[in-house]
Amino acid sequence: MRYSELTRRYFAAAADTAGRLEGAGVARGAAGSRAEGTWVQFDVRIDRAAADGPRVAAARFLAFGCPHTIAAAAWVAEQAVGRVPEPALPQSAQALRRLFEMPVEKLGRLLIVEDAWLAAVRGDGAKSEH
Amino acid sequence: MSAPAYLDCAATTPVDPRVAAEMAACLTADGVFGNPSSGGHVYGARAREAVEAARVRAAAAVGACAEDLLFTSGATEADNLAVFGVARHARARGRHIVTARTEHKAVLDPCRELERRGWQVTYLQPGRDGIVEAAQVEAALRADTVLVSIMHVNNEIGVIQDIGAIAEVCARHGGARLHVDAAQSTGKCGVDFAACGADLMSLSAHKTYGPKGVGALLLARRRGLQIEPLQFGGGQERGLRSGTVATHQVVGMAAALSIAAAEQSADSRRARELQQRLWEGLAAQGGVVRNGSEACGVAQILNVSFQDVEGESLLASVAAEIAVSTGSACASATDEASYVLRALGRDARLAESSLRFGLGRFTTALDIERAIAAVAAALARLRRIGGVCDTAS
Numbered sequence: 001m002r003y004s005e006l007t008r009r010y011f012a013a014a015a016d017t018a019g020r021l022e023g024a025g026v027a028r029g030a031a032g033s034r035a036e037g038t039w040v041q042f043d044v045r046i047d048r049a050a051a052d053g054p055r056v057a058a059a060r061f062l063a064f065g066c067p068h069t070i071a072a073a074a075w076v077a078e079q080a081v082g083r084v085p086e087p088a089l090p091q092s093a094q095a096l097r098r099l100f101e102m103p104v105e106k107l108g109r110l111l112i113v114e115d116a117w118l119a120a121v122r123g124d125g126a127k128s129e130h
Numbered sequence: 131m132s133a134p135a136y137l138d139c140a141a142t143t144p145v146d147p148r149v150a151a152e153m154a155a156c157l158t159a160d161g162v163f164g165n166p167s168s169g170g171h172v173y174g175a176r177a178r179e180a181v182e183a184a185r186v187r188a189a190a191a192v193g194a195c196a197e198d199l200l201f202t203s204g205a206t207e208a209d210n211l212a213v214f215g216v217a218r219h220a221r222a223r224g225r226h227i228v229t230a231r232t233e234h235k236a237v238l239d240p241c242r243e244l245e246r247r248g249w250q251v252t253y254l255q256p257g258r259d260g261i262v263e264a265a266q267v268e269a270a271l272r273a274d275t276v277l278v279s280i281m282h283v284n285n286e287i288g289v290i291q292d293i294g295a296i297a298e299v300c301a302r303h304g305g306a307r308l309h310v311d312a313a314q315s316t317g318k319c320g321v322d323f324a325a326c327g328a329d330l331m332s333l334s335a336h337k338t339y340g341p342k343g344v345g346a347l348l349l350a351r352r353r354g355l356q357i358e359p360l361q362f363g364g365g366q367e368r369g370l371r372s373g374t375v376a377t378h379q380v381v382g383m384a385a386a387l388s389i390a391a392a393e394q395s396a397d398s399r400r401a402r403e404l405q406q407r408l409w410e411g412l413a414a415q416g417g418v419v420r421n422g423s424e425a426c427g428v429a430q431i432l433n434v435s436f437q438d439v440e441g442e443s444l445l446a447s448v449a450a451e452i453a454v455s456t457g458s459a460c461a462s463a464t465d466e467a468s469y470v471l472r473a474l475g476r477d478a479r480l481a482e483s484s485l486r487f488g489l490g491r492f493t494t495a496l497d498i499e500r501a502i503a504a505v506a507a508a509l510a511r512l513r514r515i516g517g518v519c520d521t522a523s
Contacts, residue, residue: 001442011446018515034516035479037440041517062517066442070515 003067004101010071010078017077019060021045029119032112038065040073040113042120046085056080061116068102069109075100076117087121089114134453135497139337139490140285140314140431141455146339146491149385153341156180156378166375167366177377184377184384188346191387192312192333193322200347200367201380205313208332208347209236209279211371212309215357216277216330217244223305224274225249230262230281231473234311236332237279258475259423260289268299271306281311282331283318286470286486287422288431290319297327307355313337313345317390317397317491318428323348329355333387335379339491340386344379347371393491401489402429404498408487409434411502415509421471421484432487435471436505439512441482447508448485452501455486 003011020028021043030041040063047057059077063070079090091099093110102110136144145153156162156177166181168174186196202208217227229241231253241251252270256262262280271278278300283290293310300308308327313334315321323331331348335341349355349370357370364372390397409432412418417437436444445456471481487501 001446003446011443014515015511018517020517037479037482039516062515064438064516065440067446070443 001067003071006075007068007071007100007102010074010100011067014063014070014074017060017074018062019043020062021058021060027120027123029116029122031115031119032065034064038069038109038112039063040065040069040116042073042077042116044080044085044120054085056083056085059120063113065109065112066106068100068106069113072096072100072102072110072113073116076113080117085121087118089117131450134449134451135493135500136453137487137489137493137497137501138453138455139493140288140486140488142336142342143339143490144492145336145341145382146386146389148389149340149382152385153378153382156381162377162381164377166377167364180377181375181380184380187384188333188380188387189348191321191384191391192316192331192348193324193326194331194348195324195352198323198348198351200349200371201375201383202345202347202371203343204336204345205234205311205332205334206236206345207371208334208345209234209309209311210240211347211357211360212330212332213237213240213244213277213279214360215370216307216309216355217249218358219356220276220305220307224272224276226272226275227251227277227279228254228267228270228275228306229279230254230256232256232260232262232284232286232470233279233281234285234313237281237309237311241279256289256473259426260284260287260421260470260474261423261426262291262296264292264295264299267296268303271299271303273305275303275306277309278306279309279311281314282321283312283314283428283431284422284470285314286431286468287433287474288314288318288427289422290426290428293326293328300329301327314428314431316387317394318430319398320394321391323350329353330357333383335383335386338386338390341379341382344376344383346383397491398429401493404489404493404495405429405432405487407495408432408489408498408501411498412505415506417509417513419476419480421474421476430489432489433471433484434487435476435480435484436509437480437483438516438518439483439509440479440516441484443512444483444485444505444508447512448501448504451504452497454501455488456482456484 164173164177166177309330421433467481
C-alpha cells in the first residue's frame with residue numbers, strides 16, 4: 001500500500017495527539033468496532049465562555065485502524081481546535097478521502113471517523129467500547 | 131536512512147553470487163547461449179549439454195533421478211501441471227482429490243477449477259498447529275481418489291508435514307498419487323524425493339537463492355506415473371512442457387539447489403539461533419501469539435500475530451526498518467485475511483495483525499535486533515494510539 005505524504009506525516013505524528021481528555025466539560029464519542037477492524041474515539045473540550053461563542057478548546061483521539069484512519073482522525077483532532085463545535089467534520093468525508101488520497105474502498109472508514117466526531121460533539125458518547 | 135533489513139526470504143531470496151556467476155556464463159556470445167533444442171550445431175549442442183548437466187545436478191540435490199525432473203517456469207506452473215496433469219490423465223478412473231485448506235493457492239486454485247469441471251475435492255482441516263495428520267488423509271481417501279496434494283513446508287507458517295507418513299497412506303490406497311509442493315523446502319530442511327515416497331514434487335529456484343522464473347516438477351516415472359501436459363508446441367521436456375528451455379535459468383536453479391543441499395545444515399543451525407532470539411524478543415512485548423508448530427517448523431520462518439494492533443498499521447510502522455510479509459488484507463495482493471491463519475482457528479483480527487519473518491542465508495544478528503526494536507516501538511505506539519495503554523493527556 002502506498003500512502004500520500006499527508007497520510008504518512010499524520011500517521012507518523014499520531015501519537016502526539018492521541019489520548020484522552022479528562023475533567024469537566026469533556027464530551028466523548030466513539031464509533032466503529034475493533035472486531036470489525038476500525039474504531040475511533042474523540043474527546044472534545046469546549047470553551048463555552050469564549051468571546052465569540054463556543055469553541056473547541058482541545059481535542060484528542062484514539063483509533064484502532066489502518067494508517068489512513070489514524071491519520072484522518074489525528075488530522076480532525078488537530079484541525080478542530082479553535083473552531084465552532086459543529087456536528088460536522090472540518091471537511092466532508094469525501095473531501096478528506098481526496099485530501100489523504102485514500103482508496104475509494106476505504107471511504108467507510110472515514111465515515112466511522114465522522115460518526116465518532118459527531119458523537120463527541122453531540123456529547124452522546126455513541127458506541128463507545130471503552 | 132539505511133535500507134530496511136530484508137526479512138522476507140519466504141517470499142523470495144536474492145540470487146547467491148555463486149549462482150549469478152554460473153548464470154552469466156550462459157548469456158552472452160562467448161557463453162552457452164544457444165537454443166538447447168537446436169541439435170544441428172555446436173551452439174545448440176553446448177546448451178543442450180548444459181541443460182542436461184543442470185538436470186542431473188538439480189535432481190541429485192533433492193534425491194531424484196535426472197529423468198524424473200522437468201523444468202518449468204516456477205513452482206506455480208509445476209503445481210498446476212501436477213494437479214491438472216494427474217487429474218486429466220486419471221479422469222476415467224476417478225475424479226476425487228484430497229488436499230488441505232492451508233495449501234498454496236497454486237494448488238488450491240487448480241483444485242477449485244477442477245471442482246468447476248466436475249471433480250470433487252476434500253479440503254482437510256489441519257490442527258491448530260498447522261499439521262495435517264496422515265490419519266486425516268487416510269480417512270479422506272475414497273475408491274475414486276486419484277490425487278493427494280500436501281505441501282512439505284508451509285509458506286506462511288513454516289510447518290513441516292510428515293510426507294513419509296502420508297506417502298505410506300497413499301501407497302496402501304494404491305490409486306492415489308501424492309503430490310508435494312516443496313517450493314519452501316530446499317535449503318530449509320532435507321529434501322529426498324526418492325526416499326519420501328511422493329509421486330510428484332514441485333520445486334522453486336527463487337526461494338533458495340536462485341533466479342525467479344524457473345522451477346521444476348519431479349515425476350516418479352519408475353512407479354508408472356503418467357500425466358497429461360498443459361502446454362504444447364515443441365515437445366520439450368519429454369513432451370510434458372513445451373517451450374524453449376532457458377539455459378541460464380536452469381543452470382542457476384541447479385547451482386542454487388546444489389549449494390542449498392550442501393549448506394542446509396549450517397544455514398538452518400544459524401537460522402534457528404536467530405529465530406529463537408527473534409521469538410524471545412517479540413514475545414517479551416506481550417500480546418504475541420506464535421502461529422504454527424514450534425516443534426515441527428523450519429528455522430527460517432517465524433509467523434507471529436500481535437494483539438491490539440491493526441495489521442496494515444503495524445506493517446506501515448515497521449516498513450522503514452524491516453521488510454516482512456503480513457496477513458493484513460490491505461497489504462497483500464488479495465482482498466482477504468490470511469486463509470492459512472484463519473484455517474488454524476485465528477480470528478480475522480489476529481490473522482490480519484500477523485507478520486511473517488523470513489530468515490535467510492544473509493540474515494544477520496543485527497537484522498534481528500533491528501526487527502525486535504522496530505516491532506516493539508510500533509506495538510507501543512499503536513497500542514497507545516488505540517487506547518490499549520491508558521494515556522490520558
